[in-house]
Amino acid sequence: MELLYKGKTKDVYELDDQRVILKFKDDVTGVDGKFDPGANTVGLSIDGMGKSGLKVTRHFFEKLNHLNIPTHFLDADIEENTMTVLKASAFGKGVEVICRYRAVGSFIRRYGMYANEGDKLDSYVEFTLKDDERGDPLITKDALDMLHILNKEEYDEIERLTKEICGIIREELSQKGLELYDIKLEFGRVGEDRHIALIDEISGGNMRVYRGNEYIEPLDLEKMILSK
Template identity: 65%
Template sequence: MNLIYTGKTKDVYELDNGNYLLNFKDNVTGENGVFDPGANTVGLVMEGAGRAGLSLTKFFFEKLKAANIPTHYIDADIKEATMTVLPATVFGKGLEVICRYRAVGSFLRRYGLYAQEGQALDAFVEVTLKDDQRQDPPISMSALEMLGILSAEEYATLENLTKQICQIVKDELFKKGIELYDIKLEFGRVKDGQVALIDEISGGNMRAYKDGVYIEPLELEKIMLSSE
């Protein structure tokens, strides 16, 4: 294997057959020891977070596969905390796509003049540039197209896939009495330029609440994967 990228929460290796291997770490994004799925830094290390995140990611990617939604997922090895994926190229230097059902986090910080904390949102899709130096600025479809990052057609596909994927995640959480407030996804181009979900779907990239109480990533994964 050839290490090609070291990230905040996972490392990426190239395999001999051209596919990639993601190694999930126990790092969680946040600031000052507090988890924040939208943060640009590793805020804390939670033992077992890597395997737990991968377990939930596998759970959701299998659901998406059954729904014929394109992803880069091939298979996962929970014991080794690794996931084998198709090769994919990101848009520009990377985009983050957030789907919001409640006004919290950076949405509330930006739009607090108009929005109330916890206000219901109708699957609002927001795209930001992965740019730590500039604190991941939001960007519109027109700007993305003008800057040559993606086409208007690709943006429409990305937005449609985001809503489909997040509805599936939201519905699965609801089965356990959990409400999804927001979730961060990543997309890229796989074979033949198809837009597909990449990266992960875990407690580390979403805010979820049960009976009005925030659920930590490890606890979320424990609840979701329990047979009860």
């Protein structure tokens, strides 16, 4: 298979005209050797992280597909750390969408004059550009439209899907005594009709989850999510 792209946490290989293979790696985002799902650089490598992330991603994508929520997911091979997905085109050079239920991380760094660590937020959705050089800047609906990255109708659809998807994940976690603080998603255009669909992954490396005041590490989170 032809290597199309080497990413921070996954490599992408071409399978055919319609499908690609995502190879999950043990690298995770962070700063100064500490894991941070909101960081835009690889901070460290955690043994088993790739397989763990793939297991959780498969779990949630299969659930979303069953609920007829559009995703690019087709299949996963846990032993090979690979996921087969439909090809997707990015919005611009990539847009990430964060849904926040608690004020932590970059939200507090930006708005700490008005919010306290851990304040509750009402499914707050924000869009950022995938741009390492500029620190993945926030961007508004109007700017996305004016820069022809995505139009206002697409923005509204992504925001709606984000709240629906994150609500499903949040509810499942709450049933296990866990609280979702925030989560990062990515969307793209998929298929001949170029419909909007959830792409990339849904894993412990993309979310902050707590049990009471205890932060749950991604590898521990996988075991909790997949436990019967």
